[in-house]
Amino acid sequence: MRRGIRGKGLSSHLDGVTDSPSPTDLNYSRWQQRDDCCFNWIISNIDASLINEVSQYETAFDLWDSLATTYGSGAEQFQISNLHRQAYNIKQGDLTLENLWQKLQDLWISIDTRHPNPMDSPESIEKYNQYIQRHRLYQFIWALDDTKYSKVKRDILNMDPIPSARKAYGLVRRESVNEKLLTLDSEIGVGLAVYDRSRTFTPQFNPPPRHPNHHKDEDKSRLICSHCGGKNTPDILAFISMDSRSGGKK
Structure with missing residues (x-):
């Protein structure tokens, strides 16, 4: 400050x-x-x-x-103690997996800033880092929602050697993505099945094709003879029919 x-x-x-x-x-x-x-x-x-x-x-x-x-x-020690308390007590709740991981990252960075690795030799520094990483893995596992990640949490804790917190986050995130994809596929399948059952078959009536040379019977009641000018009479119709069969020859 x-x-x-x-x-x-x-x-x-x-x-x-x-x-x-x-x-x-x-x-x-x-x-x-x-x-x-x-x-x-x-x-x-x-x-x-x-x-x-x-x-x-x-x-x-x-x-x-x-x-x-x-x-x-005692301000510095109080701050360090408070940061550790937050890291161990944090719960996912309504947080997304990504937001939970980011909150833990922020807490761990603050702890490392105020309480850096106290070891001096390379071997002791490495051992101390492994110790810290194991506790951070526990913090991450305890913070995860049990109803969503109970199986993957057990799988991670049963690994030998036990993974780092960052690697565990990658495993949980992969499992979360796969679960979302499976849920999406299931929802799509159910939707398609419902849609398929809801479809009704409506038979289509297709009338037989008409012959291209088929025409309606012509109304001959208004025919007029081109020779005599007479209208439709039995004699005239017979004459016209005979004339059409003979090709107009007399």
Whole structure:
């Protein structure tokens, strides 16, 4: 936190290097503005349960000095202990597998930053890392949802040698993807079966094709003889029929 405030150019408000100017001073307004910024930045970065206890201080220096006196000696160890507690108690709940893994990664990075590997020789460093990785595997396995991943959790713990937490995450993620694909295939199959059963066969009536030379019987009631001009009479019809059979020859 001190580094962040120093980066904003407000470290003098924590160190008490310069006293606050008099309220009648022309620079007081600017100083008060910068001190309030520093004060609010500290408040926004401490535990919510401490805000009511420390918010009554007048200046950022008074606030910082109180925090350093009360919590300074064991603050780092308290933070490390709290990070370990979160890592062991985290549960997947409504989190996706990816979000759960990211939360664990963030906690582990914070722990490693505050509590780096204390070993010095290459062999001891490697053994310590293996020890840490095994505990992180347990943390990841315990955090997983039992109803979704009970089988793959047992399979991982039965492996010899036991995998790292990262490799275990890869195995669980692969299992999760395969499960989603199988569920999708099953849903598609059920949907197709329902659709197939819902289809009804409607026979189509196709009338027989008509002969291209087939025509409706012509209405001969209005025929007029081209020779005599007479209308449809039995004699005329007989004459026309005879005339058509003889090819018009007389």
